[in-house]
Amino acid sequence: MKKRALITGITGQDGSYLAEFLLSQGYEVIGMVRRTSTVNFERITHIQPHVTLVTGDLLDEVSLINMLREHRPTEVYNLAAQSFVQTSWPQPVFTGETTALGVTRMLDAVRLVDPDIRFYQASSSEMFGKVVEVPQKETTPFYPRSPYGVAKVYGHWITVNYRESYNMFACSGILFNHESPRRGLEFVTRKISHGVARIKLGLDQELRLGNLDAQRDWGFAGDYVEAMWLMLQQDHPDDYVIATGETHSVREFCELAFGHVGLNYQEYVVQDERFMRPAEVDLLIGDPSKAHTSLGWQPKTSFPTLVQMMVDADLQLLKEQNR
Known part of the structure; x- marks a missing residue:
């Protein structure tokens, strides 16, 4: 059945x-x-x-x-x-x-x-x-x-x-x-990839973000x-x-995303108090060894590949929207 x-x-x-x-x-x-x-x-x-x-x-x-x-x-x-x-x-x-x-x-x-x-x-x-x-x-x-x-x-x-x-x-x-190209625009990773695409295409001049030092297992x-x-x-x-068992900062995500289109993130990223959390989560990194052993599961997509995939998808999306 x-x-x-x-x-x-x-x-x-x-x-x-x-x-x-x-x-x-x-x-x-x-x-x-x-x-x-x-x-x-x-x-x-x-x-x-x-x-x-x-x-x-x-x-x-x-x-x-x-x-x-x-x-x-x-x-x-x-x-x-x-x-x-x-x-x-x-x-x-x-x-x-x-x-x-x-x-x-x-x-x-x-x-x-x-x-x-x-x-x-x-x-x-x-x-x-x-x-x-x-x-x-x-x-x-x-x-x-x-x-x-x-x-x-x-x-x-x-x-x-x-x-x-x-x-x-x-x-x-x-x-x-x-994360993925289907992530909502309110999430920081997609906000970055979409922002990078907008700046690269001349639709924006800056990207406002909160805590650049927050670290996540993406x-x-x-x-x-x-x-x-x-x-x-x-x-x-x-x-x-x-999880992947690796941790990366928001800053590192920015560096890779802007670097993928030949830009320096420091020239475009502005820290904005409005996007800081009232109580921050500083360092999240998972130990997926139980999933590896019991489920036979392993992540297939590397962090740089994920960032590049998201930026490329947003470049494509914005080009189609602004024809």
Whole structure:
């Protein structure tokens, strides 16, 4: 029988790459979207004829129950959330409702409809926040530094709780920062690649950024979605850190991005207090050895390749938009 997967957040960066990957594995893919007048299907336009889109909302458990009953997936990938850290400060309650309690609603819907459904929860390296050890692994204590990070910690532990209390196949992937040309413009990596392309094409003269010394473990989203799938193919549910094991600063990202088009970032980047976080996360670097050993997963895309891919994609996009 054909495997059927439900992806919440299918219109997002990760959802679009995961949908592509699952289709390539022969899955029937169902994507949950909220009923809103501003849904953006841009990231999945090329695969839209091959997926079934259904309406549901993480704020409404009844809609989730009805959706599961109607479509009977064998796997659920819960990627939907208020996923921008900066927005979680002015919108902490909404972030908690979707990113924390939304996980409980989905888990509970799975428990009620079919507890044999395999469940994936998108956890985040932001849960480590003010890190207590370097690198961070599955056993590292959490110390979140934003409402988003706090909400993700709740989502992570409620997944563990349902797994242990109801014997459900529920996994969390603790994904470190993963980027791509499909990243939203509000994220610093895409802000840089898009800004570089605009400056190179003469559309802008400067790029305003926050903390250039913040360090992250950056990988390619297309590599990371394969790890999500691998987690649900194991004999037993568990949680895994998915990362490259390398760390790079925002400054280094700028240097590579501007250098790729023959420019010096120091001539264009301006630090702006408005983009500083109230509480910064200084050094995130993951230890993916458990994923390497247990899942056989390895990142395929290097950091310089990722940066160049994003800059090239934005140059192409802007050229098409400004013909």
